[in-house]
Amino acid sequence: MIRVENVTKVFNPGRPSEYVALRGVSAAVPENKVVVLTGPSGSGKTTLLSLLGCMARPTSGRIHLGEREISSLPERFLAELRRTAFGFIFQSFNLVPGLTTLENVMVPACPLGQPRHQVRDRAAALLEKFRLGGKIGQTVESLSGGEKQRTAIARALINDPPTIIADEPTANLDTALSLEFLEIVGQLRAEGKTFIIASHDAIVHEAQVVDQVISLRDGMVVPAGPHDC
Amino acid sequence: MSSLERQRAFLDYTLASLVRRKAKNGALVLAYALVVFLIASVMFFSRALRTEGQAVLAGAPELVVQRMLAGRFDTIPASYADSIRRIRGVSEVEPRLWGYYFNRAVGATFTVLGLPDFAHADDEIVAGPAAAKAWTNLQDGRYLFRTFKGDSTGFKPVQVLPEETRLVSADLLIMSETAFRQVFGLPEGQYTDLAVTVRNPQEMQTVTEKIQREHPDTRPIQREEILRTYESVFEWRGGMVIVVFAGAALAFFIFAWDKATGLSAEERHEIGILKALGWDTADVLVMKFWEGLAISLTSFLLGTIAAYAHVFLADAGLFAQALKGWSVLYVDFPLSPVVSPTELLALFFLSVAPYTFITVIPAWRAAITDPDTVMRAS
Amino acid sequence: MRPSDAFLAVTGGLGFILAGLLAGYPLADAGRRDARLALESQLVAELGLTDLCLSTEARYTRHLSQADLFSAFQDHPRSLEHFPSGALLPPPAILTALGGPVGGSDVGEDRP
Numbered sequence: 001m002i003r004v005e006n007v008t009k010v011f012n013p014g015r016p017s018e019y020v021a022l023r024g025v026s027a028a029v030p031e032n033k034v035v036v037l038t039g040p041s042g043s044g045k046t047t048l049l050s051l052l053g054c055m056a057r058p059t060s061g062r063i064h065l066g067e068r069e070i071s072s073l074p075e076r077f078l079a080e081l082r083r084t085a086f087g088f089i090f091q092s093f094n095l096v097p098g099l100t101t102l103e104n105v106m107v108p109a110c111p112l113g114q115p116r117h118q119v120r121d122r123a124a125a126l127l128e129k130f131r132l133g134g135k136i137g138q139t140v141e142s143l144s145g146g147e148k149q150r151t152a153i154a155r156a157l158i159n160d161p162p163t164i165i166a167d168e169p170t171a172n173l174d175t176a177l178s179l180e181f182l183e184i185v186g187q188l189r190a191e192g193k194t195f196i197i198a199s200h201d202a203i204v205h206e207a208q209v210v211d212q213v214i215s216l217r218d219g220m221v222v223p224a225g226p227h228d229c
Numbered sequence: 230m231s232s233l234e235r236q237r238a239f240l241d242y243t244l245a246s247l248v249r250r251k252a253k254n255g256a257l258v259l260a261y262a263l264v265v266f267l268i269a270s271v272m273f274f275s276r277a278l279r280t281e282g283q284a285v286l287a288g289a290p291e292l293v294v295q296r297m298l299a300g301r302f303d304t305i306p307a308s309y310a311d312s313i314r315r316i317r318g319v320s321e322v323e324p325r326l327w328g329y330y331f332n333r334a335v336g337a338t339f340t341v342l343g344l345p346d347f348a349h350a351d352d353e354i355v356a357g358p359a360a361a362k363a364w365t366n367l368q369d370g371r372y373l374f375r376t377f378k379g380d381s382t383g384f385k386p387v388q389v390l391p392e393e394t395r396l397v398s399a400d401l402l403i404m405s406e407t408a409f410r411q412v413f414g415l416p417e418g419q420y421t422d423l424a425v426t427v428r429n430p431q432e433m434q435t436v437t438e439k440i441q442r443e444h445p446d447t448r449p450i451q452r453e454e455i456l457r458t459y460e461s462v463f464e465w466r467g468g469m470v471i472v473v474f475a476g477a478a479l480a481f482f483i484f485a486w487d488k489a490t491g492l493s494a495e496e497r498h499e500i501g502i503l504k505a506l507g508w509d510t511a512d513v514l515v516m517k518f519w520e521g522l523a524i525s526l527t528s529f530l531l532g533t534i535a536a537y538a539h540v541f542l543a544d545a546g547l548f549a550q551a552l553k554g555w556s557v558l559y560v561d562f563p564l565s566p567v568v569s570p571t572e573l574l575a576l577f578f579l580s581v582a583p584y585t586f587i588t589v590i591p592a593w594r595a596a597i598t599d600p601d602t603v604m605r606a607s
Numbered sequence: 608m609r610p611s612d613a614f615l616a617v618t619g620g621l622g623f624i625l626a627g628l629l630a631g632y633p634l635a636d637a638g639r640r641d642a643r644l645a646l647e648s649q650l651v652a653e654l655g656l657t658d659l660c661l662s663t664e665a666r667y668t669r670h671l672s673q674a675d676l677f678s679a680f681q682d683h684p685r686s687l688e689h690f691p692s693g694a695l696l697p698p699p700a701i702l703t704a705l706g707g708p709v710g711g712s713d714v715g716e717d718r719p
Contacts, residue, residue, distance in 0.1 A: 056599045076509055079504070079512070083508070098249030114234065241611045285651055285659065391646055397650055526618055527621070
């Protein structure tokens with residue numbers, strides 16, 4: 001369970017460019033559920049996602065990961081949480097250009113210091129699982145959009161994190177590939193993963209697999225029931 | 230979870246990312262190695278030559294006394310030798326006869342020695358190895374000299390000095406005292422200078438002072454001064470070569486600096502991705518440290534090995550002329566390998582540390598930013 | 608093969624070569640060197656030589672320790688030059704060509 005309590009995030013505080021992205025947001029993400037954050041652009045969903053994923057710290061308010069209060073942890077611990085507790089799928093995939101599919105999937109495991117052959121085998125197995133077994137030695141530039149997406153999913157799973165965070169995962173995919181992505185989400189949820197997805201794509205929040213939708217507007221949560229925008 | 234395995238993983242990553250720009254990084258390593266090569270070559274060469282000079286000249290005359298006339302080098306009369314011999318502490322005074330002979334046909338200058346106890350006849354000559362090869366105006370197998378009067382005289386070569394001694398003997402032509410005086414017109418009783426042997430090295434200073442007091446028109450040169458000259462002479466030549474190369478080195482350092490510090494938007498984005506994927510700031514820096522080290526260490530090793538081979542195995546062919554001086558007589562000589570560990574260590578740190586440092590610093594600035602910028606950029 | 612294995616093998620190999628050159632080559636060369644030094648030292652002592660024969664043309668480079676820097680034609684018997692330039696470059700070809708317009712005396716050109 002991840003909980004945010006009365007979280008505020010202000011960018012460039014005290015400067016003319018000051019911008020309040022979140023104003024007192026409270027929300028909870030239960031384990032083994034698929035939660036979608038939605039709202040128009042500028043509503044604060046990416047900001048909330050990065051707070052949940054320990055990529056940034058709130059200006060005020062608290063974030064709990066299980067029983068642990070994590071918003072005041074030093075950067076070192078946040079990095080550790082990012083690589084063990086979360087897997088990330090970015091809107092533009094953010095694969096490291098020039099490296100092979102396999103090398104990309106192995107990147108989050110580098111700081112763990114596990115024997116390379118173990119990491120390699122795990123990465124290869126994940127790529128195999130997502131039908132990329134034949135693309136292991138290819139650089140990521142040569143992949144199609146759907147293949148890049150699946151590589152990014154494999155990379156998010158390399159350290160076997162309980163929670164996957166995805167930012168607009170279907171923004172660069174056509175309908176068929178978006179549905180394929182949701183299918184994978186369903187599979188992984190069945191394997192016990194929790195998903196937090198920021199998306200304003202109707203295909204996503206109307207999907208069967210989604211358990212809860214948190215709707216944001218102007219940095220605040222819009223009260224709404226499940227499966228309702 | 231071993232930390233060694235961790236470092237290996239970072240090294241793997243950094244190497245994989247260096248391989249992405251094979252041509253660019255390869256060129257960087259080559260240029261870097263070239264700079265190291267040039268500096269190391271100069272360093273090895275001058276150190277070896279200095280050591281060689283010290284070893285060889287340890288047996289040179291302890292004191293050479295020259296006579297000065299109107300501030301210029303002049304011949305010294307035999308009477309000076311007699312009076313110096315009487316100074317307490319002096320064990321031996323040997324008048325020397327030597328000079329230069331410019332051979333018009335060859336276009337080269339030779340050093341001629343006249344020996345009072347020359348082991349061969351007056352019309353015979355002993356030649357240094359390079360002189361023996363260069364001397365071309367032979368007549369009936371004799372070395373032809375133009376004397377001071379303008380007529381010719383021939384000498385029969387009877388011996389060539391061993392090839393191995395060419396560092397000291399290459400251009401020598403040795404003849405008897407009589408022949409020397411005949412060729413150069415030096416009057417009897419006049420010598421080029423005096424080689425003085427002092428019984429006790431501690432009395433050297435006293436003897437030198439006495440000689441100067443008795444013969445104020447002389448200039449004594451101590452062996453220590455000769456050795457000191459050789460200790461410093463290759464410094465200016467080495468310095469000169471380095472100054473010439475300084476432009477190239479500077480251009481390289483600007484390039485390396487720009488390459489290392491000017492983190493492109495792409496690299497900045499990559500660091501952001503790594504941070505978002507759970508890399509710590511320290512992890513990014515370690516990865517960048519390996520990148521700097523991989524490039525600079527490889528360059529250092531390549532450059533130093535090439536310099537060693539160049540100086541000691543290939544006789545410093547590339548810029549021996551600049552270091553030794555130009556010459557008509559081609560004097561090439563083997564150098565025994567001598568490397569000062571201190572100099573090598575200094576070269577190591579100067580080539581590896583700064584580059585590694587300038588690779589890490591800009592990455593540090595990029596790595597301390599919050600990783601959520603990656604999500605915003607996308 | 609993982610990249611770091613290749614890198615460690617290459618740098619290790621290069622390091623080994625360098626160490627071999629630094630430590631091994633002087634040992635291999637020692638016999639030759641000692642023989643040469645002995646011959647050279649003997650000659651230096653016998654003839655009373657004071658200088659290394661590195662560059663034979665300019666007097667101050669042939670006999671560094673005995674140089675008389677105030678006389679003409681220091682650099683080459685046919686070239687009137689100024690000190691540092693002559694140590695690095697030969698005189699113009701026109702001067703060194705046989706029978707060139709400027710010529711030092713063939714013999715004992717140091718005499719005033």
